[in-house]
Amino acid sequence: MLDAGEGAGGALAGHDTDPRRKLVEVRGLKMYFPITSGLLRRHVGDVKAVDNVSFDIYEGETLGLVGESGCGKSTTGRALLRLYEVTDGVVKIDGQEVARADARTLRRMRTTMQMVFQDPQASLNPRMTVASIISEPLDEHTRLSKKEKLARIYELMDAVGLNRTFANRYPHEFSGGQRQRIGIARALALNPKFIVCDEPIAALDVSIQAQVVNLLEELQEKLGLTYLFISHDLSMVRHIADRVAVMYLGQMAELAPREALYSTPLHPYTEALLSAVPDPDPAVETRRERIILSGDVPSPANPPKGCNFCTRCPKVLPICKDVEPVFREVQPRHYVACHLYDPDMTQDAGATGA
Amino acid sequence: MPDGALPVLEVKDLKTVFRTRGGQVHAVNSVSFHLRPGELLGVVGESGSGKSVTMMSLIGLLPSPPANVSDGQILFDGHDLRTASEETLRKIRGARIGFIFQDPMTSLNPVFTVGFQLMEPLRKHMGLSKARARDRAVELLELVGIPDARPRLKDYPHQFSGGMRQRVMIAIALACDPKVLIADEPTTALDVTIQAQIIELVKELREKLGMAIVWITHDLGVIAGIADRVMVMYGGQVVEQAPARELFANPQHPYTRALLKTVPKVHGAREPKLNVIEGQPPILMAAPSACSFRDRCAHAFARCGAENPRRRPVGANGHDVACFWDAATQGEADA
Numbered sequence: 001m002l003d004a005g006e007g008a009g010g011a012l013a014g015h016d017t018d019p020r021r022k023l024v025e026v027r028g029l030k031m032y033f034p035i036t037s038g039l040l041r042r043h044v045g046d047v048k049a050v051d052n053v054s055f056d057i058y059e060g061e062t063l064g065l066v067g068e069s070g071c072g073k074s075t076t077g078r079a080l081l082r083l084y085e086v087t088d089g090v091v092k093i094d095g096q097e098v099a100r101a102d103a104r105t106l107r108r109m110r111t112t113m114q115m116v117f118q119d120p121q122a123s124l125n126p127r128m129t130v131a132s133i134i135s136e137p138l139d140e141h142t143r144l145s146k147k148e149k150l151a152r153i154y155e156l157m158d159a160v161g162l163n164r165t166f167a168n169r170y171p172h173e174f175s176g177g178q179r180q181r182i183g184i185a186r187a188l189a190l191n192p193k194f195i196v197c198d199e200p201i202a203a204l205d206v207s208i209q210a211q212v213v214n215l216l217e218e219l220q221e222k223l224g225l226t227y228l229f230i231s232h233d234l235s236m237v238r239h240i241a242d243r244v245a246v247m248y249l250g251q252m253a254e255l256a257p258r259e260a261l262y263s264t265p266l267h268p269y270t271e272a273l274l275s276a277v278p279d280p281d282p283a284v285e286t287r288r289e290r291i292i293l294s295g296d297v298p299s300p301a302n303p304p305k306g307c308n309f310c311t312r313c314p315k316v317l318p319i320c321k322d323v324e325p326v327f328r329e330v331q332p333r334h335y336v337a338c339h340l341y342d343p344d345m346t347q348d349a350g351a352t353g354a
Numbered sequence: 355m356p357d358g359a360l361p362v363l364e365v366k367d368l369k370t371v372f373r374t375r376g377g378q379v380h381a382v383n384s385v386s387f388h389l390r391p392g393e394l395l396g397v398v399g400e401s402g403s404g405k406s407v408t409m410m411s412l413i414g415l416l417p418s419p420p421a422n423v424s425d426g427q428i429l430f431d432g433h434d435l436r437t438a439s440e441e442t443l444r445k446i447r448g449a450r451i452g453f454i455f456q457d458p459m460t461s462l463n464p465v466f467t468v469g470f471q472l473m474e475p476l477r478k479h480m481g482l483s484k485a486r487a488r489d490r491a492v493e494l495l496e497l498v499g500i501p502d503a504r505p506r507l508k509d510y511p512h513q514f515s516g517g518m519r520q521r522v523m524i525a526i527a528l529a530c531d532p533k534v535l536i537a538d539e540p541t542t543a544l545d546v547t548i549q550a551q552i553i554e555l556v557k558e559l560r561e562k563l564g565m566a567i568v569w570i571t572h573d574l575g576v577i578a579g580i581a582d583r584v585m586v587m588y589g590g591q592v593v594e595q596a597p598a599r600e601l602f603a604n605p606q607h608p609y610t611r612a613l614l615k616t617v618p619k620v621h622g623a624r625e626p627k628l629n630v631i632e633g634q635p636p637i638l639m640a641a642p643s644a645c646s647f648r649d650r651c652a653h654a655f656a657r658c659g660a661e662n663p664r665r666r667p668v669g670a671n672g673h674d675v676a677c678f679w680d681a682a683t684q685g686e687a688d689a
Contacts, residue, residue, distance in 0.1 A: 068545035069516075205400040206572060207631040210616040214628055224514050232545065235575075239618040239628060262620065276550035277577030277620045282599045284621065285579040292554055293547045296515045 029089035039135040049075040052248040053163035064241030072250040077196040104264040112185040118199035120179035124171040131167040137189040156185040177208035258336040266336045368426035383590040396581030404590035449479040451529030456520035456539035462511040469507025494525040495582035517548035589646030596673035606675040649679045653679040
């Protein structure tokens with residue numbers, strides 16, 4: 001099981017310790033944005049926003065994807081739904097290849113995969129009423145009659161807790177939390193199986209965040225949805241996610257079931273990230289030893305050689321500056337990309353494989 | 355004042371009103387508080403609770419019209435800042451009272467070098483020569499932990515990362531040795547690991563320089579780590595105020611209690627379901643004649659709809675709350 005595997009496809013070769021069905025499979029996903037220069041827009045380099053990322057999402061679960069701004073978590077979410085043309089890699093959703101699908105196949109698949117965006121102000125057309133926003137996917141992908149469509153709109157508004165009498169209002173007449181409900185209703189319109197939630201609560205006040213998160217959880221239970229929940233809010237991800245993936249500078253640092261990740265983080269970056277989150281309790285705060293990382297995240301156009309965290313890592317080893325660590329399963333269902341957990345290092349680090 | 359020291363800043367019954375086309379918005383309603391020397395006062399509230407407007411009212415940073423700081427006293431250094439002339443205010447602003455804003459990108463001028471922006475208050479307020487101001491600017495950048503400071507004076511804001519820009523902002527705010535530093539959501543736009551760096555820096559600077567700080571935030575976690583005293587705002591009013599430990603251990607106002615429960619934690623036990631504060635924050639189109647939290651409150655009763663509660667003391671620790679409901683006598687049965 002500790003078999004490292006080779007290259008993009010093999011990174012998660014031993015990934016069958018979980019019996020559940022995989023709804024989403026991602027292998028070696030790369031998303032590079034070209035840097036051009038000069039009058040002829042010569043290609044001089046790439047911003048490696050997502051660089052060789054592999055993971056699975058099981059049916060009915062919520063995978064939390066966390067990391068700091070610029071780590072590539074949103075790009076990953078968008079690339080999964082083919083909102084970008086991916087540079088390389090395989091993305092399978094519900095058994096079908098997405099990353100290379102042609103336009104017609106892709107259009108058919110759009111009904112199974114949807115997205116809820118961060119800023120409900122920017123993702124809802126200000127000139128469309130709530131009813132027309134929610135019915136747009138129905139217009140595009142179904143042949144419902146007018147009456148059936150209206151019935152479906154009302155059904156969706158009920159499901160997300162919006163009053164039916166608001167159907168003919170415009171987005172600006174709603175508060176942030178209600179707008180996010182409209183966005184969720186639109187995402188649900190075609191009965192998708194998989195929803196990418198890209199920072200759906202980041203723009204909301206704390207007292208409203210809980211309302212939206214509870215709604216997402218209720219809908220998941222009722223409709224059997226699978227979520228990729230992208231967020232920088234580690235405490236909210238701990239609440240909503242079943243498994244959590246941590247990204248750093250375009251790569252996956254760690255992936256583990258929720259409790260394992262929060263109670264025994266293995267990657268030094270995850271440790272630092274968790275220790276940086278302030279706790280709303282002064283008694284805890286004064287006692288805590290905080291790991292303060294020095295410096296800033298390096299540029300993804302020019303990532304450091306070896307492990308991409310080696311410039312800030314408090315536990316850096318000589319090997320980290322030369323050899324890129326492999327993302328592997330070091331404990332059952334607990335993946336990490338770090339030399340501290342290399343097979344010949346594990347005795348010292350105190351972690352053992354399965 | 356329960357503690358002996360005289361406050362450096364005292365605000366009494368401050369009212370700020372915005373005149374808009376839809377009518378008057380009562381953003382700040384009779385806010386009173388004080389700040390002792392060297393103290394860090396945390397101000398917590400959601401967007402629209404009036405926390406930023408209160409602080410901006412203090413030093414005349416709100417454009418008028420539409421804003422009108424219509425009533426109250428702002429006592430600082432022997433002046434009432436509300437009625438002080440623009441000239442007096444200009445001498446105090448940026449010199450005796452420093453300000454750090456949320457977004458370091460929009461609050462630094464992109465077309466001037468960082469050095470110019472740092473030296474500007476030094477030359478204007480302290481009358482330093484160009485050379486002296488430059489030396490002091492280097493000192494300040496070193497103080498806030500920017501390596502290789504002297505050559506970086508020639509850099510423009512976009513050449514700094516988000517965390518570094520916030521350090522520059524702090525350096526500018528500290529340039530003239532202010533007695534009071536007002537920090538408005540200084541870490542909200544930053545990542546958690548960078549936020550941890552900035553918090554650590556502010557703690558350090560506070561020990562070194564001893565100024566009083568007002569720290570505005572919506573993040574209860576940040577407040578728990580740094581504040582001596584916390585003031586909770588809702589609907590343009592102060593609903594609760596207490597020493598930090600007391601507030602987190604013994605919250606009195608139903609809003610504070612609910613707020614503490616809606617936030618999930620990274621450490622400790624995980625709650626299976628999030629507590630929700632139902633409803634929406636109030637729209638402040640009229641001066642409050644009743645408790646502004648009553649529609650969302652689990653403990654509301656007839657009196658809450660008839661009368662606006664005044665702040666009353668709880669115990670002897672300098673804890674006060676604006677609520678008719680009393681946790682001690684009317685039961686702990688939280689919704």
